[in-house]
Amino acid sequence: MSKAIVRPATLDDMAAVRSCHSELGTLLGKSLDLPEVGDPALLQCFVVERDGKVIGVMVFEKCVRMHCFGTSAEVMAALRDTEEQIFATSKEAGVRCMICSVPAAMPVDNDISRHLQDLGFDRRQDVVEHTLDLGRVKDQQREGLSQIEAESPFQQKWLM
Numbered sequence: 001m002s003k004a005i006v007r008p009a010t011l012d013d014m015a016a017v018r019s020c021h022s023e024l025g026t027l028l029g030k031s032l033d034l035p036e037v038g039d040p041a042l043l044q045c046f047v048v049e050r051d052g053k054v055i056g057v058m059v060f061e062k063c064v065r066m067h068c069f070g071t072s073a074e075v076m077a078a079l080r081d082t083e084e085q086i087f088a089t090s091k092e093a094g095v096r097c098m099i100c101s102v103p104a105a106m107p108v109d110n111d112i113s114r115h116l117q118d119l120g121f122d123r124r125q126d127v128v129e130h131t132l133d134l135g136r137v138k139d140q141q142r143e144g145l146s147q148i149e150a151e152s153p154f155q156q157k158w159l160m
Contacts, residue, residue: 002051009045009057011037016054017045028126035061040094064090065131066100068112083119101129 025032035042041062048056102112
């Protein structure tokens with residue numbers, strides 16, 4: 001058995017991409033959506049392949065982390081007037097989802113969480129969140145990724 005490799009996905013990989021995505025949905029016990037090729041929310045797609053078979057997928061999509069600063073409940077109340085416009089313009093820009101993390105130490109956690117749920121945000125208990133500040137990624141790691149990106153005709157097709 002050879003070592004697994006990561007490579008940019010091609011349009012020919014889409015059946016395998018959908019299969020891997022479906023396997024994850026089955027494991028989680030729920031239906032998951034997968035944007036179609038050409039969706040402006042999709043930035044890049046890589047497949048993990050071993051012995052010519054796709055065994056995994058990594059997709060980068062436009063997701064926005066929403067940050068609100070200020071500990072007063074008045075902050076969220078004031079933002080309510082502009083949320084629909086902000087969400088609409090974000091969707092027009094190709095953003096697929098928004099993420100908002102509420103620190104457990106926030107004294108108004110329940111009010112903020114309830115407000116976010118009223119807006120349609122799902123409160124997820126089944127996800128362990130990890131974040132990566134790309135501004136802190138070492139330059140050589142970025143150079144390696146840039147080389148993969150440059151070789152990806154699939155990415156260019158998705159970005160068109």
